[in-house]
Amino acid sequence: xxxxxxxxxxxxxxxxxxxxxxxxxxxxxxxxxxxxxxxxxxxxxxxxxxxxxxxxxxxxxxxxxxxxxxxxxxxxxxxxxxxxxxxxxxxxxxxxxxxxxxxxxxxxxxxxxxxxxxxxxxxxxxxxxxxxxxxxxxxxxxxxxxxxxxxxxxxxxxxxxxxxxxxxxxxxxxxxxxxxxxxxxxxxxxxxxxxxxxxxxxxxxxxxxxxxxxxxxxxxxxxxxxxxxxxxxxxxxxxxxxxxxxxxxxxxxxxxxxxxxxxxxxxxxxxxxxxxxxxxxxxxxxxxxxxxxxxxxxxxxxxxxxxxxxxxxxxxxxxxxxxxxxxxxxxxxxxxxxxxxxxxxxxxxxxxxxxxxxxxxxxxxxxxxxxxxxxxxxxxxxxxxxxxxxxxxxxxxxxxxxxxxxxxxxxxxxxxxxxxxxxxxxxxxxxxxxxxxxxxxxxxxxxxxxxxxxxxxxxxxxxxxxxxxxxxxxxxxxxxxxxxxxxxxxxxxxxxxxxxxxxxxxxxxxxxxxxxxxxxxxxxxxxxxxxxxxxxxxxxxxxxxxxxxxxxxxxxxxxxxxxxxxxxxxxxxxxxxxxxxxxxxxxxxxxxxxxxxxxxxxxxxxxxxxxxxxxxxxxxxxxxxxxxxxxxxxxxxxxxxxxxxxxxxxxxxxxxxxxxxxxxxxxxxxxxxxxxxxxxxxxxxxxxxxxxxxxxxx
RNA sequence: GGCGGGGUAGCUCAGUUGGUUAGAGCACAGGAUUCAUAACCCUGAGGCCACGGGUUCAAAUCCCGUCCCCGCUACCA
Numbered sequence: 047x048x049x050x051x052x053x054x055x056x057x058x059x060x061x062x063x064x065x066x067x068x069x070x071x072x073x074x075x076x077x078x079x080x081x082x083x084x085x086x087x088x089x090x091x092x093x094x095x096x097x098x099x100x101x102x103x104x105x106x107x108x109x110x111x112x113x114x115x116x117x118x119x120x121x122x123x124x125x126x127x128x129x130x131x132x133x134x135x136x137x138x139x140x141x142x143x144x145x146x147x148x149x150x151x152x153x154x155x156x157x158x159x160x161x162x163x164x165x166x167x168x169x170x171x172x173x174x175x176x177x178x179x180x181x182x183x184x185x186x187x188x189x190x191x192x193x194x195x196x197x198x199x200x201x202x203x204x205x206x207x208x209x210x211x212x213x214x215x216x217x218x219x220x221x222x223x224x225x226x227x228x229x230x231x232x233x234x235x236x237x238x239x240x241x242x243x244x245x246x247x248x249x250x251x252x253x254x255x256x257x258x259x260x261x262x263x264x265x266x267x268x269x270x271x272x273x274x275x276x277x278x279x280x281x282x283x284x285x286x287x288x289x290x291x292x293x294x295x296x297x298x299x300x301x302x303x304x305x306x307x308x309x310x311x312x313x314x315x316x317x318x319x320x321x322x323x324x325x326x327x328x329x330x331x332x333x334x335x336x337x338x339x340x341x342x343x344x345x346x347x348x349x350x351x352x353x354x355x356x357x358x359x360x361x362x363x364x365x366x367x368x369x370x371x372x373x374x375x376x377x378x379x380x381x382x383x384x385x386x387x388x389x390x391x392x393x394x395x396x397x398x399x400x401x402x403x404x405x406x407x408x409x410x411x412x413x414x415x416x417x418x419x420x421x422x423x424x425x426x427x428x429x430x431x432x433x434x435x436x437x438x439x440x441x442x443x444x445x446x447x448x449x450x451x452x453x454x455x456x457x458x459x460x461x462x463x464x465x466x467x468x469x470x471x472x473x474x475x476x477x478x479x480x481x482x483x484x485x486x487x488x489x490x491x492x493x494x495x496x497x498x499x500x501x502x503x504x505x506x507x508x509x510x511x512x513x514x515x516x517x518x519x520x521x522x523x524x525x526x527x528x529x530x531x532x533x534x535x536x537x538x539x540x541x542x543x544x545x546x547x548x549x550x551x552x553x554x555x556x557x558x559x560x561x562x563x564x565x566x567x568x569x570x571x572x573x574x575x576x577x578x579x580x581x582x583x584x585x586x587x588x589x590x591x592x593x594x595x596x597x598x599x600x601x602x603x604x605x606x607x608x609x610x611x612x613x614x615x616x617x618x619x620x621x622x623x624x625x626x627x628x629x630x631x632x633x634x635x636x637x638x639x640x641x642x643x644x645x646x647x648x649x650x651x652x653x654x655x656x657x658x659x660x661x662x663x664x665x666x667x668x669x670x671x672x673x674x675x676x677x678x679x680x681x682x683x684x685x686x687x688x689x690x691x692x693x694x695x696x697x698x699x700x701x702x703x704x705x706x707x708x709x710x711x712x713x714x715x716x717x718x719x720x721x722x723x724x725x726x727x728x729x730x731x732x733x734x735x736x737x738x739x740x741x742x743x744x
Numbered sequence: 745g746g747c748g749g750g751g752u753a754g755c756u757c758a759g760u761u762g763g764u765u766a767g768a769g770c771a772c773a774g775g776a777u778u779c780a781u782a783a784c785c786c787u788g789a790g791g792c793c794a795c796g797g798g799u800u801c802a803a804a805u806c807c808c809g810u811c812c813c814c815g816c817u818a819c820c821a
Contacts, residue, residue, distance in 0.1 A: 217819085266749070267749045267750085267815090268748095271749075271816065272748090273747090274746095275747085275816080278746080281818050347748095347814080347815055350815085351817095417757090421750075422751080423750075424757090427755085430755070430756075430770090433755085433770065434770075437769090437770055437771080437783095440781060441784075444780095444783090445781070446780090448781070448783090449779050451780095452779065456779075457779095498757075499757095509769095512780095512783095513784085516784060520779075521778080521779040592781065596781060596783095
């Protein structure tokens with residue numbers, strides 16, 4: 047179908063720059079890189095002009111922290127991870143036109159020029175503010191470089207932006223006894239000046255561009271997040287920082303300062319395009335400055351405001367750039383029911399997958415596309431991975447191809463039979479029509495960024511093929527009706543060829559393998575995925591083998607065991623057990639003694655009680671329940687008791703209640719309280735005489 | 745706390761402007777079949793559409809409230 051709007055002359059497709067202080071995991075792949083790659087491959091198959099751009103983001107404080115920790119330079123950190131990430135992407139067939147890095151000279155130059163243009167146009171504001179300063183080292187300190195006691199959980203080594211033990215986000219002012227991570231000195235506040243991008247001035251423009259202009263074509267989650275930001279009021283944002291790792295501010299008065307990483311990172315897309323264009327003999331400005339270019343950013347949901355509000359504002363302010371046409375942000379992928387966590391090492395790392403399951407790149411691509419979190423957070427499980435491989439890739443797609451090719455070998459010595467004589471029976475016409483419409487159906491889904499739907503369409507085609515064979519039964523008709531059998535086998539073989547074209551964006555390795563099996567040379571246009579004449583009569587197949595292999599139980603069990611073994615325990619907790627499905631009680635008003643026995647009640651003494659930040663009902667209690675480690679329990683009693691009233695008290699705690707996270711803190715039990723039905727007032731349930739902590743309540 | 749998104753079969757997801765018995769794939773059960781990697785094909789079972797109110801002839805869909813999950817949250821108590 048042709049659209050009335052002329053299709054763009056070229057596409058610039060970007061995938062979020064991975065941060066070069068760690069490897070990439072399946073969440074990154076499902077959310078960003080696999081959809082972006084499918085999209086780019088699809089466009090290329092259509093013969094469109096595509097620049098698929100990515101690179102590693104190599105500036106910012108976390109990298110300097112890691113360098114300090116490992117006793118190496120920041121450059122060594124980013125060298126290591128840049129190479130690792132680059133190789134991982136290559137291993138998975140992510141077909142970037144370039145995977146650059148923000149530490150390259152071209153990027154420093156590009157982002158400095160960008161800054162200067164804004165500066166010279168008078169679009170940046172200079173403001174003074176107070177920042178923490180390390181008098182011993184003579185430098186300003188990023189929040190992350192300030193350590194102190196967490197006001198919440200009293201971890202003595204909380205960072206100025208976050209306490210890693212209890213997960214609370216902090217500001218350096220909140221830390222008790224702050225000290226510099228560099229020298230240990232007590233930081234002092236000093237005046238410093240920075241350049242700011244006055245986002246507030248662009249609010250009317252953003253309103254009309256996003257809220258009016260993209261109401262219907264941006265995803266609801268993206269649009270909603272933007273609207274929320276704009277409605278809350280925008281504020282000037284500092285574009286520079288006092289730091290020595292990054293792109294230096296290109297002004298004399300900016301000595302010792304660098305561009306803030308959020309400012310330089312998205313410009314990395316532009317720098318990478320320049321670097322690519324220089325090698326590819328292209329003009330980079332075509333991909334960023336011409337209105338007939340479509341710019342698409344693939345990102346995760348945490349990146350929405352940067353790519354929809356901040357970066358476009360930068361581009362708009364600079365004046366010579368185009369704006370993103372769409373920003374298809376995905377939600378997050380969970381793993382085995384829990385959030386993926388780098389710090390707890392709860393992740394399937396892409397580079398380890400490639401080592402552990404060699405030759406199964408496309409299986410991961412398939413599964414991550416099929417379960418991509420397009421509209422809401424989604425869950426990856428190894429069991430589902432296995433099922434999708436065995437029941438979909440092997441049983442539907444691989445099986446159709448295999449039975450077709452095996453039959454062709456048996457009946458025709460591996461040569462495609464001629465389709466004759468016409469006319470075609472209805473079943474053949476229906477199948478041919480389904481094939482003919484497939485490129486448009488799949489393409490339409492892809493152009494709407496509905497990658498799961500597109501993949502379903504692809505697999506449906508193989509399903510049709512299986513049904514076609516089952517209905518036509520060529521293994522029977524070969525004995526009775528040679529002409530009909532030839533028709534069926536001819537058409538089935540043509541479908542495998544069409545599949546080889548259509549699967550390319552999703553399963554590039556398999557597509558290559560299938561083309562070899564079919565002995566198909568050369569490259570194909572996407573539209574040829576709708577053809578039923580890719581194989582000439584008499585064409586000889588290549589060597590036929592299996593497209594996919596079954597994955598056995600022990601393979602996924604090993605992966606699950608590995609996950610559990612490698613996970614870093616989250617501080618004080620054991621893994622959250624998945625609550626067993628509650629059986630409907632036969633007798634609702636009574637429980638048996640065995641049910642009661644499941645509940646473990648203990649007396650505990652409240653050692654400490656503190657309010658939970660940003661929660662008005664919760665107190666965080668530290669309990670002595672006669673166990674080696676004190677227990678942390680959150681209790682919704684803050685409106686009834688002050689921490690002082692609670693300290694030292696003896697309480698009854700449900701000791702074997704599944705841990706529960708509230709406000710970022712894990713609660714490891716429940717305090718029993720009695721509630722006055724009239725007033726709602728809560729009262730503690732306590733022993734009337736002092737008993738040792740840990741005493742059982744029965 | 746504020747804001748955004750989500751909560752639909754065992755699992756992963758569709759459900760267009762409110763309109764018959766809420767759909768698909770996988771898993772499961774039965775049947776048929778044997779060309780194919782015990783794969784394919786047919787049939788079936790399986791849902792208080794998070795919960796509670798409301799509007800309507802009619803609500804998964806619109807309105808109000810509650811709960812839960814994820815994200816964002818500015819030198820904000």
